[in-house]
Each structure stands twice: as C-alpha cells, then as structure tokens.
Amino acid sequence: MKDRQQVLSRTKTLKIDGHDVSGREDETILDVARENGIFIPTLCQLDGLSAHGGCRLCLVEVKGSSKLLPACVTHVAEGMEVVTNSERLIEYRRMIMELIFSEGNHVCAVCVVNGHCELQSLAQRIGMTHVTVPYLYPRRVVDASHERYALDRNRCILCTRCVRVCDEIEGAHTWDVSGRGIEARIVTDLNQPWGQSETCTSCGKCVNVCPTGALFEKGKAVAEMSKKRAFLPYLTLMREKRSK
Amino acid sequence: MSKVRLATVWLDGCSGCHMSFLDMDERLVELAEQVEVVYSPLVDPKRFPESVDVTLVEGAVSSVEDMEKIRHIRARTKILIALGDCAVTANVPAMRNPYSVDDVMRRAYNENATLQPQTPNQVVPALLAKARPVHTVVKVDVYVPGCPPSADTIYYVLTELLQGRTPDLTDKSRFGA
Ligand code: SF4
Ligand code: FES
Numbered sequence: 001m002k003d004r005q006q007v008l009s010r011t012k013t014l015k016i017d018g019h020d021v022s023g024r025e026d027e028t029i030l031d032v033a034r035e036n037g038i039f040i041p042t043l044c045q046l047d048g049l050s051a052h053g054g055c056r057l058c059l060v061e062v063k064g065s066s067k068l069l070p071a072c073v074t075h076v077a078e079g080m081e082v083v084t085n086s087e088r089l090i091e092y093r094r095m096i097m098e099l100i101f102s103e104g105n106h107v108c109a110v111c112v113v114n115g116h117c118e119l120q121s122l123a124q125r126i127g128m129t130h131v132t133v134p135y136l137y138p139r140r141v142v143d144a145s146h147e148r149y150a151l152d153r154n155r156c157i158l159c160t161r162c163v164r165v166c167d168e169i170e171g172a173h174t175w176d177v178s179g180r181g182i183e184a185r186i187v188t189d190l191n192q193p194w195g196q197s198e199t200c201t202s203c204g205k206c207v208n209v210c211p212t213g214a215l216f217e218k219g220k221a222v223a224e225m226s227k228k229r230a231f232l233p234y235l236t237l238m239r240e241k242r243s244k
Numbered sequence: 245m246s247k248v249r250l251a252t253v254w255l256d257g258c259s260g261c262h263m264s265f266l267d268m269d270e271r272l273v274e275l276a277e278q279v280e281v282v283y284s285p286l287v288d289p290k291r292f293p294e295s296v297d298v299t300l301v302e303g304a305v306s307s308v309e310d311m312e313k314i315r316h317i318r319a320r321t322k323i324l325i326a327l328g329d330c331a332v333t334a335n336v337p338a339m340r341n342p343y344s345v346d347d348v349m350r351r352a353y354n355e356n357a358t359l360q361p362q363t364p365n366q367v368v369p370a371l372l373a374k375a376r377p378v379h380t381v382v383k384v385d386v387y388v389p390g391c392p393p394s395a396d397t398i399y400y401v402l403t404e405l406l407q408g409r410t411p412d413l414t415d416k417s418r419f420g421a
Contacts, residue, residue, distance in 0.1 A: 107336060108420025109329055109391035120420055127414035129387040130332050130379060137341035137374065223420075 014080035029071040029082055030058055040084050041093055041122055043100075044159040045072040046209055048232030050168060052160050056096055057122070060084050068092070090126070097123050098131045103182070105137060105154035109222075111213040116226035118211035119157060140185065145195030148218055149207050153185055156214035162186060162206035169235060174200040248406060251283040251296045252327075253317060255310040256337040256375060257303030260392040261328040262286065265300070267395035275399075278406055296320055298405060300327045300398075301384075304334040305376045309369035318382035323405065326377070326384045327398070329391040329419055337375035345371050388413055390421035 013022045016029070016038055023032035028051070033040050043055040051073045059068040063081035068089070071082075083089070101123070108120050140153035160177060163186065167173040174197050178187040188197045207215040208227045216225050254262060262285060268275070282293050292313075299321040305314055318324055329335035340348045348371070354361040378384055388401055388411075397417045404411035 101333075105339070105342065106419075107339060108418075109335055110339075111420065114420040117420075120418055124415065124418035129389055129413050130326070130377070130384075132379075134380070135334070135338070135341070135377075137338065139342040 012076045012078045012080070014076055014078070014082065016082045017084055023076045025075065025077075027076055029060060029062075029069075029074050029076055029080075032076055033071065033082075033084060038084060040071050041126055042072060043118060043122065043157065043211055044161065046161050046165075046229070046232065048169070048236040049161060049164045049209070052164065055100075055157070055159055057093055059089060059092060061086055061089065093126050094128050097126055097128045098133050100157050101128075101131050102133045102135045103138070104157065105140065106212075107154075111155065112216045112220045112222065112225040113213040113227070114223040116223075117213060136182075138182070143188070143194045144218070145193035146197075146200070146202070146218075147195065148202060149194070149204065150216055150218055151186070151194060152214055152216070154214075155212045156186060157212060158184055158186070159211060160186075161209040161211065162215060165205045165209045165232070169232070170201060170203050170205050172199045172201050172203075175206060247280040248278060249282045249293070249295065249297045250279045250402075251292065251299040251317070251321070252281070252286065253283070253292075253299060253301050253303075253313065254285050255301065255303030255314065255331070255378075256306035257328060257330040258336075259285075259302070261300075261302035261330075264328075264392040264395050265398055268399050269395070271395075271399055275402060279402070292317055292320060294320055296322070298323045298325065298402075300325050301331045301378055302327050304330045304337040305372070305378060305381045306334075306337050307369040307371050311372065311381065314378060314382050323385045324378075324383065325386045325388060325401065326379060327388050328393055329389055329421075331378045331384075332387050332389050333419065334375045334377045335391060341374045345373060386411060386413070388417060389419045390417040391419070393417045393421060 010025045011022055012025050016033055019036065021032055021036045030040055030045065040060065041057045043057050044052045053070045053073040056070060058071040060071045061083040062069050108114050142152050144150040163175040163177060166175045174188050175186055177184055178191060179185055188194045189199055194200065207217060208229055252262065252265065281287050282296060283289050299317055301324060305311055326332045330337055349363050353363045388397060390397060400416060401411045
C-alpha cells in the first residue's frame, strides 16, 4: 500500500497539446511526449546520453512561463500545460534551423550521409525550404589524421554528442569543445590531430552518434554512410543494471 | 486558352536540374499542350523574351554575367522559381566561398595547371566575391530544393502552378535529395 502511494506521488499528470498524459516525476516533457507519440524536434538529445540542452530545437510553451522551455531538460510537473506546435514555435524552429545551416558549410549533395542525416531530414520535416539569414561561410579545418575516421568541421553543429558519448560511455574523454561562440569547435585531446590522440580508443562511438556527416568513416563516398545508434540505450541500461 | 510562357535558365549549376526536367519524359508531351517553352538552353531563342509567366532558374549567381542575367530575367518574369540546391542555397558553387576569388583562381588555373598556367582575363566572366543563392539577389517566388529535384517534384511544381495553386514543397523535396 505504501509502495503504491509512493508510485502515485511520483506520477504527474499534465496536458500536452490538449491531451491528458502522465509521466514519472523524473521524466522530461520530451520523454512523456514521445511515449504518447507527440513529435518534438530534437538534435542534441540522444537516448543513452546525458541531456545537453544546447540546440534549442525542442523548445515548447509551458503555461505560466513567459520563457520557452527546452523539453529535453524540463521535468514534468503536476498540472503542467504544454504546447508543442504553436505558430510561434513552428516559426522559431525554422529560424533555429536556418541559423544552424547558415553558420556552417552544409552541402548535402556531396555529403557522406546524404539521405541518412538527422539535420537534413529534420530541416525537411520542419519545412525549411531555404535559408533567409545570410550565410557565414566560415573557414573550418578538416582533420583526416586518424587511420579509420575523419572529422569535417564544416558539417559540425556542435551538438556535443561525440563529446558526451566519449566521456560518458567510452570513458576516454578524447573529444571536447574549444573556443567560444562562433569560434567554438570540437577538438581531440589538447587540440592535437586526432590521429595522434593518446586517449582515443578508435571505438567509433563518436562517429555513430554524430547526427551529421561531420564524423565519418574513411572510404565512404557521397550518401554511402549511415550511422548505427541502437547500441547506445542498451549499453546504458546494462551498465545501470550492473551498478545497482 | 493561350499557352503559359515558360522559360528555364542555367546559371552556376551542373545542368543536373535541366536533366531532371527532361526526365519528366512523356509527361513533357502532356505539358507541351499547356506550356510553351519560350527560352531555355533546350530551345533556340537566344534572347530572353519580354514577358514570361514562369521561369525555372538552375544554378547559383556566381559571376557578373549571372548577376546581369538574373536581374534581366526577374524584370520580365511573373513567377520565378529557384530550382535545385544551387539556386536555393548556392550549394556546391558556394564551397569556394570561405576563400578569396584570387585564391580560388590561383588554385584552379595556376597550382593545378600543368600546361601554361595563367588566369583568364577575357571572355570568361569575372567571378563575384561569393557564389550566392538566387533569393539574395532577386525576389524568388517558389523554392524547390534538391540536388537535383526529382522529375516528379518538377512535374508537381508545374502542374500545381498550371492549376493556379502555389506548390507546397515542404515535404516533397529536401536538400541533397
Ligand atoms: S562532430 Fe558530430 S557529434 Fe560531434 S559536435 Fe559536431 S555534429 Fe555533434
Ligand atoms: S534537443 Fe533539447 S536542446 Fe537540443
């Protein structure tokens, strides 16, 4: 009986887009939305990795809050009323997407993951048919010094999935972010070439979690590479079980 | 009913969008009943006519010549369509954009030339500082992403327009395609 009450107090009921839904108190709005088949766009979020809250594509409206809140890091609360698809959100998402495209050099036509890219398919899904802000055309450095993999920073959206998977799952912490704002870029170790990294185990997890073609396997031509991510939630789950 | 006057132009692109246009195959015959192609790399006339209903633009605006052409065309076109990624985003032609025109020319005509390396200074139109998406130069009415957009997509766009509707491309074509 006591157990049951504890479970009940940990269950929150709320509304998402007018639907009555419920979730555990340790779940995020994104978790509960997904359980109920409600689509919220995401890029930096990946099941099995810690939340980052960086890309802002998952912003939602929560009644009573004047700010938009990122669904991937906002926990559900009793009586919450969430809106995921207002005109304002649709416009903001498109704007965020345009900014992401304008700040790198994304040329889908000649990319290894053309047709298997989360950025490309999300752009289509949220209805971005062109970019209205000026492109920046930054000059970014490619690192092809690793024996099996390469990094094309032109395609990097700084989601930090590679940084997190390397730190949290592989335990190597080879990747990190260097610089700030528009200067930010991912680096290996203390900014040595990837091929000379002493910590990299060449496991390839970073390559597989990367949502774009920024990290890829050498020897793949245009549209030839697809990423395998299914391993991640299992790995996390198994480790959680073992440490209990 | 008089026919819809259609033009197609080829700026800084690879002609792939025009190939895709031709890939409409037998549907071209059906379109020809309602549409007259008044200017195109695929037909004879050398001058862009005074009034055109719909112009499909392939390619980015990359040279002074492209710039003149697209302005001339915009002024004579009712509905201007950016066809394909080069027109919509500048795409592959824009891969030179992080570098200066001098660097690009040197790379292409000197460093990579084995015979008489020299930069052309006549006939070939001068490059603009950056390859630009069409809509950053003139107003664009419809955006059709894709590299190239499929024949089905182009057919959809044209048939929608013929029926007086604005084609909605949001889920029909994506960058890269
Ligand atoms: S390389 Fe890929 S995974 Fe890493 S930050 Fe860039 S886009 Fe994200
Ligand atoms: S998915 Fe929530 S901020 Fe990126």
